[in-house]
Amino acid sequence: MVPRDAIAKQLAFTLGAIDVPGLGGKYEGKVRDCYTVGDRRVLIASDRLSAFDVVLTTIPFKGRMLTELAAYWFEQTSHIIRNHVLEYPHPNVVITREVEIIPVEVIVRNYLAGSAWRDYEAGRAISGIELPKGMKKAQQLDSPLITPSTKAAKGSHDTPISSDEVVSSGLVEKSLWEEVCAAALQLFTFGSKKAAERGLLLVDTKFEFGVLRSGTGRAELLLADEVLTQDSSRYWIADSYQERFDAGEDPLMLDKEFVRRWLIERGYMGDGTPPTIPDDFRVDVSLRYMDAYEKITGSTFTSEIGSPAAAIAEVLKEVR
Numbered sequence: 001m002v003p004r005d006a007i008a009k010q011l012a013f014t015l016g017a018i019d020v021p022g023l024g025g026k027y028e029g030k031v032r033d034c035y036t037v038g039d040r041r042v043l044i045a046s047d048r049l050s051a052f053d054v055v056l057t058t059i060p061f062k063g064r065m066l067t068e069l070a071a072y073w074f075e076q077t078s079h080i081i082r083n084h085v086l087e088y089p090h091p092n093v094v095i096t097r098e099v100e101i102i103p104v105e106v107i108v109r110n111y112l113a114g115s116a117w118r119d120y121e122a123g124r125a126i127s128g129i130e131l132p133k134g135m136k137k138a139q140q141l142d143s144p145l146i147t148p149s150t151k152a153a154k155g156s157h158d159t160p161i162s163s164d165e166v167v168s169s170g171l172v173e174k175s176l177w178e179e180v181c182a183a184a185l186q187l188f189t190f191g192s193k194k195a196a197e198r199g200l201l202l203v204d205t206k207f208e209f210g211v212l213r214s215g216t217g218r219a220e221l222l223l224a225d226e227v228l229t230q231d232s233s234r235y236w237i238a239d240s241y242q243e244r245f246d247a248g249e250d251p252l253m254l255d256k257e258f259v260r261r262w263l264i265e266r267g268y269m270g271d272g273t274p275p276t277i278p279d280d281f282r283v284d285v286s287l288r289y290m291d292a293y294e295k296i297t298g299s300t301f302t303s304e305i306g307s308p309a310a311a312i313a314e315v316l317k318e319v320r
């Protein structure tokens, strides 16, 4: 763990936007700056923090933690499905194969939390799935569910869509969607088992898949984007879960829900002007991410203090 005072020092060096002139076509995501270089994609993880699809601030070391955590999971899950990773030239950067991203966020849930709980509470189905009446917040589902969402254009929110609609609307061809769902469930089961070994519950997560076409036109499904990070997943502490659930208390969380809750308490859910994020809170968020990183991987997070921008620009000079 990087000590609190060192994290506070890093506030001055967080990575906002990253410009690498001449590298290739740029797409600026909410969290990552992406460059397409031939058949490869360079994903540079900034320290930007987004919630409710809005970028709010930067968090010390966040980009590095996310890249390293995704790297851990890509490696761990490579026996289940091939992934897009080619190499890591810097702790904030991954070079991947450019794939045709399937335009659906593949969300898998094992507990009633987050937007699924908000939908359920409001009497709505969850991506077309009607859950039994009388369920409680944070309750475990009978088995993991896939609740897809469309990948919205930049600036708008993703919307839930049923699995049937994914196919009937022509977004994804039926057999490919079946392959995606099977892989997503296998990944989720594996991730849950690993998380359990670390005393954590994998609550829900979002996967992105893509299709890689070879010269001969053969298409292969790959796991893309990021995998099982705190930005794409919820993790709760396992040992206190049942007791807290029985007492009607929220589980202890290790994820971004902490940030969402802070915002909701201040009346913000993605519309209007977000509240100003105090530095102390930015340090708290960094500590949370670090704690999760260390619990999940079982290894210590370390980093020097200072701006990673120059080093990133330097290593990317080699990528052309």
Ligand SMILES: Nc1ncnc2c1ncn2[C@@H]1O[C@H](COP(=O)(O)OP(=O)(O)OP(=O)(O)O)[C@@H](O)[C@H]1O
Residues within 6 Å of the ligand: 028, 029, 030, 031, 032, 033, 034, 041, 084, 096, 097, 098, 099, 100, 101, 151, 152, 153, 154, 208, 210, 224, 225, 226
């Ligand atoms: N191997 C890949 N090939 C092509 N695109 C990829 C690959 N891996 C990830 N992506 C895309 O790169 C972008 C990563 O950016 P980021 O997650 O920061 O942005 P985002 O705001 O989530 O973007 P979006 O809302 O468009 O998904 C996403 O659009 C993601 O779908």
Ligand SMILES: [Mg+2]
Residues within 6 Å of the ligand: 029
């Ligand atoms: Mg994304």
